[in-house]
Amino acid sequence: MKLTSKGRYAVMALVDLARFDGVNPVSLRDISLRQGISLDYLEQIFSKLRKKEIVLSVRGNQGGYVLNKKAKEIKLTNIFDAVDEKVKTVQCKKESKKSCNGRSTKCLTHNLWDELENHINDFFEKKSLEDLVKENTERRI
Amino acid sequence: MKLTSKGRYAVMALVDLARFDGVNPVSLRDISLRQGISLDYLEQIFSKLRKKEIVLSVRGNQGGYVLNKKAKEIKLTNIFDAVDEKVKTVQCKKESKKSCNGRSTKCLTHNLWDELENHINDFFEKKSLEDLVKENTERRI
DNA sequence: ATGATACTTGACTATTTTAGTCGGATTTAT
DNA sequence: ATAAATCCGACTAAAATAGTCAAGTATCAT
Numbered sequence: 001m002k003l004t005s006k007g008r009y010a011v012m013a014l015v016d017l018a019r020f021d022g023v024n025p026v027s028l029r030d031i032s033l034r035q036g037i038s039l040d041y042l043e044q045i046f047s048k049l050r051k052k053e054i055v056l057s058v059r060g061n062q063g064g065y066v067l068n069k070k071a072k073e074i075k076l077t078n079i080f081d082a083v084d085e086k087v088k089t090v091q092c093k094k095e096s097k098k099s100c101n102g103r104s105t106k107c108l109t110h111n112l113w114d115e116l117e118n119h120i121n122d123f124f125e126k127k128s129l130e131d132l133v134k135e136n137t138e139r140r141i
Numbered sequence: 142m143k144l145t146s147k148g149r150y151a152v153m154a155l156v157d158l159a160r161f162d163g164v165n166p167v168s169l170r171d172i173s174l175r176q177g178i179s180l181d182y183l184e185q186i187f188s189k190l191r192k193k194e195i196v197l198s199v200r201g202n203q204g205g206y207v208l209n210k211k212a213k214e215i216k217l218t219n220i221f222d223a224v225d226e227k228v229k230t231v232q233c234k235k236e237s238k239k240s241c242n243g244r245s246t247k248c249l250t251h252n253l254w255d256e257l258e259n260h261i262n263d264f265f266e267k268k269s270l271e272d273l274v275k276e277n278t279e280r281r282i
Numbered sequence: 283a284t285g286a287t288a289c290t291t292g293a294c295t296a297t298t299t300t301a302g303t304c305g306g307a308t309t310t311a312t
Numbered sequence: 313a314t315a316a317a318t319c320c321g322a323c324t325a326a327a328a329t330a331g332t333c334a335a336g337t338a339t340c341a342t
Binding site: 001002003004007008011012015016019080085086087088089090108109111112113115116119120123127132135136 | 142143144145148149152153156157160221226227228229230231249250252253254256257260261264268273276277
């Protein structure tokens with residue numbers, strides 16, 4: 001049960017972006033240097049974040065990215081969803097309910113996995129980018 | 142963020158075993174048939190469960206496996222630990238605390254990942270095999 | 283005894299996922 | 313013009329996953 005780098009990087013990069021978000025857009029090059037994430041990889045990630053309208057891009061020289069919503073309104077859930085970092089405990093989501101409804105012998109544990117997914121998703125839905133930035137700046141005092 | 146089959150199978154197999162645990166040991170062949178898990182793969186999994194003293198083996202004809210503790214005392218945590226299904230949100234656990242203590246720029250999000258790990262592990266520590274068996278038999282009424 | 287059943291062990295392998303890299307195109311401030 | 317950026321798609325090496333396979337050992341039922 002592990003978090004992939006893509007999901008982790010997406011959050012790291014957005015926290016970084018949120019902290020430097022201001023008059024000028026923030027370039028991926030800067031984020032790359034500060035966070036130690038490959039620039040090429042960041043481009044892939046931000047392409048997805050842009051498509052899900054989490055960030056806005058500014059092209060050309062002196063360009064970069066800007067948050068497209070208030071940090072308070074961007075939840076971990078939205079970020080992970082944007083980069084396809086999903087919580088998967090089981091494959092049989094799409095199967096017919098007959099064959100896997102928690103009653104058949106095969107799915108003795110189906111409810112458990114659902115519970116687990118909900119448990120994790122709760123966490124992701126509660127945390128916003130703002131929370132993360134605040135936690136961090138507070139600790140810095 | 143996904144659960145691997147190994148972890149899921151381990152839990153499924155143990156719930157199955159717990160339900161049929163009685164006078165006679167339960168063979169992997171039976172579990173394999175009931176749960177639709179490859180016998181060869183189950184053997185690998187039970188080898189680990191045995192080493193962690195979660196199950197006892199009975200060799201030979203009419204042999205099989207038996208729980209080595211009360212179902213109440215076997216937590217999800219123990220099971221996942223036995224089959225190396227760990228909750229990993231980040232790699233830098235072993236790094237020097239200087240370079241990654243939640244203060245450096247790189248690890249703005251370190252605390253978040255720790256929180257997430259704890260959140261998930263809490264879930265695993267609370268659930269016992271007994272809980273799972275009970276939930277299931279109750280639903281069957 | 284002996285055959286069938288079942289655990290034990292270790293090596294092997296195909297597939298999938300991950301974590302990038304690479305090349306080139308487009309846009310824009312200076 | 314040119315340098316700094318985003319954009320886009322294809323490619324790939326390495327790791328993890330989810331098994332399979334082969335050869336053994338132990339034990340029970342008969």
